[in-house]
Amino acid sequence: MDALLIVGGLLLILFGLLWLVARAFATSLLWGCASLLPPLTLLFIVSQWRRARSAVMLMGLGSIPLVVGLTMLASHDADRLAAIISLRWLEEEPRVASGLDIRLRAEFNGTDFAPQSGELIDGTLVLREGDDFFARRELSIRLPAYTGGDLRLDVLPEDRGDLPEIELSWLLPDQELPEARRIASGYTLHLDLKAVPPNRLRGDFHLVLPPSYRTSLSGDVELYSSRLRYRDGRVDTRYNSQETVAWxxxxxxxxxxxxxxxxxxxxxxxxxxxxxxxxxxxxxxDGVPRRTRLSLSRSEMHGWRVDGDRAAPLPPLSEEELRRTAPVPTTIVRGDARPLDRRIGFSLERLLDAPSRFLGARVQVLTERGRSAEGRFAGLNEEGRLVIQHSLGGQGEASFLLRPSEVAQIELLEP
Structure with a gap:
């Protein structure tokens, strides 16, 4: 209703202004040209009131619904009104910078590699170049033994066993889906990362893959250790993500x-x-299960917040409690005894959050209608649907396109 009043008021004011200009041209060509300039328009209204009063009254009539609409908008959505008045909607949407200090001398598949973003979350280290849905180039290192805090890791080419798995993926200009390669051994890797509050890791990164991959990285990296973003030392609730809502x-x-x-x-x-x-x-x-129904709203000024939240801030934890809850540094030398199994913790949410990590993996999906689809996960299409390719033997392949809302159950069939 408020939008209709605002638009209606603006239209009446616009028609009144056009009528006023037409009246000015009807008076004389000189007055018509002068009325196109705001200061002289006012002069025409004062000196030629009898000719201008009908148009002025129409503009005044239009100001009534305009003021009423703006008042109604301010009463229930002050943030939107502030955004309209400030004209921020006319500005071009700024590109979001990662804010990470990544200084690497890097070659990826024989070409220069300049990652703009990096993270180490859920046991997977990712360096990405490009901010599209599919990165132009992406390097992933799966570290399931990592639980948080500082990390030191050394792997040599002669090491064997359950080593961190490295995956390279890249997207060529004429391709819709990226290509991927996995390396299980035969590489040199050194990581020495220190946790930097509130949610970053910083330190040395050195990786040399076998010569056939033409990939090496050396230098200093800075990685996010969570998908929260901070502003002036506090969580930025305007950053729109699942993790922000959870926080x-x-x-x-x-x-x-x-x-x-x-x-x-x-x-x-x-x-x-x-x-x-x-x-x-x-x-x-405090260990007691609790179920609560909440309503959350999002605004440009305040971000996500719980409706009706008037709870006071908690006092900070004591130094003893902080030491007790601090993560234990993780040191891995020449691999780790835990298997690299992507099936651990696999879910639809994790697949949608990082589809490139599961490209080529064999999955089985059960839909809400009871239908089953099995094949290789080929990513997400432009509409956000899951693409699953099923081999038909010598007759080619069939592709299943499934909306996430249609998926009742999904299972990863291989590590």
Whole structure:
């Protein structure tokens, strides 16, 4: 309703202004040209009031619904009104910089490699070049033994056993899906990363793959250790991600229960394009299960927040509690005894979050209608559907296209 009033008021004012200019030209050519300049338009209204009053009254009539509409908008969405008045919607959307200090001398598949973003999350280190859905070039190192904190790792070409798996993927200009190569052994890798609060890792990175891959990286890297973003030392709730919503909920539960020990259960896949979410969340507060229904809203000024949140901030943890909860540094020398199995913790949410990590993997999907599809995961198409390719023997391949909402169950059939 407020939008209709605002648009209607603006149209009446515009018609009144056009009518005023037409009246000025009807008076004389000189007045008509002068009325196109705002200061002289006012002079025409004053000196030729009898001719101009009808148009001025129409503009005044249009200002009534305009003011009423703006007042209604301010009463229930002040952030949107502030954005309209500030004219931020006219500005070009800025490109989001990663904010990471990555200084590498790198060659990737025989070409220069300049990653703009990097992360070490859920046991997978990723360096990406390009900010499209499929990166132009991407290097992944799977480290399932990593649990957080500092990391030191050394692997030599002669090492054998369960070593970190390295994956290279690149997208050529004429390709829709990237190519990928996996390297299980025969490489040299040295990592010496130190945790930097609040959510970064920084240190040495050296990798040399076998000569046939024409890939080597050496220098200093900085990586995100979570998918939260910080601004002035605080979580930036305007960064629109699943992890941001989870943090907002956990922070609210901590402050409302006056307890630091809050463990939020994984959230379902959220529609982050929406400006409002209604969720029923499960958490353990001091070890006690708790289920809460929450409504969250998002605005450009404040980001995500829980509706009706008036809980006071919690006092900070003591130094003893901080030391007790600090992550233990992880040191891996010449591999680790844990198997590199991507099936551990696999879910639809993890697949959608990092599809390039599962390209070529054999999956089995059960839809809501009870139909089954099995084949190799080939990524996501432009509409966000899962592409699963099934071999028909000598008759080629069939491709299954499935919406994430249609998937009732998905299983990874190989490590």
């Amino acid at each position: 907002v909920i956990a922070d609210y539960l901590q402050r409302s229960s006056r307890r630091h020990d809050v463990r939020l259960q994984p959230l379902p896949l959220l529609d982050l394009s929406a400006e409002r979410l209604d969720l029923e969340v499960e958490a353990r507060v």
